[in-house]
Amino acid sequence: MPPRSPQDERPTLEDVAAYAGVSRSTASRALNDDAYVSSRSRAKVLDAARDLGYSPNQAARSLVTRRTGAVAVVLSEPESKVLDDPYFATVMHAAYRELSATGVQMLLMFVDSREDVPRTIRFLDGGHVDGALVFAPHRGDPLPTALRLLRLPIVFGGRPGTGRRGVHAVDFDNRAGGRLAVRHLLAAGRRRIGTVTGMLDHPAAADRLTGWRDALEDAGLDPDGLSEPGDFTMASGDRATAALLARVPDLDAVFAASDMMAAGAMRALRGAGRAIPGDVAVVGFDDHPALAPAMNPPLTSVHQDPREQIRQMVTRLMSLLAGDSVHPDTTILPVTLAVRDSG
Amino acid sequence: MPPRSPQDERPTLEDVAAYAGVSRSTASRALNDDAYVSSRSRAKVLDAARDLGYSPNQAARSLVTRRTGAVAVVLSEPESKVLDDPYFATVMHAAYRELSATGVQMLLMFVDSREDVPRTIRFLDGGHVDGALVFAPHRGDPLPTALRLLRLPIVFGGRPGTGRRGVHAVDFDNRAGGRLAVRHLLAAGRRRIGTVTGMLDHPAAADRLTGWRDALEDAGLDPDGLSEPGDFTMASGDRATAALLARVPDLDAVFAASDMMAAGAMRALRGAGRAIPGDVAVVGFDDHPALAPAMNPPLTSVHQDPREQIRQMVTRLMSLLAGDSVHPDTTILPVTLAVRDSG
């Protein structure tokens, strides 16, 4: 770094104190509005700070307070997923809003692969942040396990794949979402309701599948042979639906565990000459704000509220940081169904 | 914060030095691999650091180096846009990858409205970061102007609405993109080529419109009455296309300045009983990785590479941080056309 010229030298607390005619201690107290500062001194200090354009040196402050004022948001998921899925965009934005509302800076971290784990751990353990919000939807992800060894307050988004107990988490009711979708289709008179699942090593995908099965069995229907694995991509939705159609020619509905797969399902159905929803109804999951209403026909989809999830995660993390003894457990948030034309 | 128990006290450099049997200075040199450290001492220090699980206190370090090792990525755009647009998701992810590859932490900031500007400025001016990558696509956005007053290295993504000169920026060739789309349509025999524009206070949208007009005029066609304003949303694409259709019944192609608007255009066309691309061809802009291939029919769209943009922005910022005297100007990146079935 080139040496700073005198003019771009930042004013320090000492400068502010001198300008205000008080001591460094008093200036500090005034700026952090501690008790025991006369209103006269406080006003003088605040004016001085404004006049000089003072802003405190965060490094110096956190060196002594042992607080960074920053929280990490960790997204542990292969790049492709994060890019395509607006759920994560919403998460990032909501997290930023919630955190900065409480005066905390957000530090975003992506963990694409196992190789990123050590670097991430090192960073989180390095005292750069006061806590972390972690999204690691993959079962077998080594990150949550590694994090348990750290002495760092952490709240998970979604059910962490491993070591569910003794962990703070806020999840959606994926199982109820699956049930909701199927019951809606049943109510509309559908009887041969297939499903395209997500990757089943995601607890969320597994739960959606379970919900689908629950609802079918509750209605006295046999789920056998009506489920086909996908991997959350459009291509897999297409392929899986084609397979389903070949096996079950009288299929009259498809529940896809993501909107992207629902788009693929629609393509396969059209390719097979089926009308939507005339011949086959389609229901997705996520209620992707751009994709679901834009589809042809607009997609009926299970809606979840990532904002609320983040809000609860932040609230809980803040309690932990405040030193409250919060019982570690998983909060389950409800989901709803956004009904459109596809089914 | 609850008082730290002795066992979770982090080892300091002093501890490492003592354990390794050298001085604090030597330990510091070894860890920062400075010159003039014997390989014996270096090995001892590195072993000690590993044994003790040492990681340096970032606050203490940046207090003296006056470097934070962090860079802010600022997205100044209304929330809705950021949420729907995977361009920003890509930007965030690519920025993270590029920055962490150079050992820099990314700090993400969103500026939703004018109210967020002072807070953002204060933060950036507060010495929390060494530099910033700023996306402020809106003309009249107060942020870029405010940033000019800060002594902080900044590189813009996209043409900053105001004060283009003397600023570091990496932009796409939006005008060429518009031309590319129209020339493709002309080559396919289309002659009545309308356009749905983005918000024209985005320089990018204005440039796309100009490119469209260029290509028509080059072909000896009159653009008059063939342009209709939109605002990047699907609804506006629908409405604008309907208006276009009413005015120009023999319309045979639509160039939409975004993929979302192209989706709206398709809906309007279908609503008017036009076949795509039989009666009317549709070309979008962005090549939205989830939306464009998922549409029915798959959308031909102008493709841009946000990764490359970020890469160049980071490279330039790093040069600035290294103290190189880089001439402030705007790099223009080329765009291509992803041809699919819609036109």
Next chain:
DNA sequence: CTGATTTCTGGGAGCGCTCCCAGAATGGAA
């Protein structure tokens, strides 16, 4: 007016690190 409280202030120490500088060890060259 005195003495005990309460409110307010300034100086000192120290957070963990890097950097400067003086001096010790080492290695050739004369």
Next chain:
DNA sequence: TTCCATTCTGGGAGCGCTCCCAGAAATCAG
């Protein structure tokens, strides 16, 4: 051997802040 350059090391200072503590000033009870 002696001398000088080179390589290596440790101690001290100080980054800008908060917090502790002693003491000054103001307030109040008797």
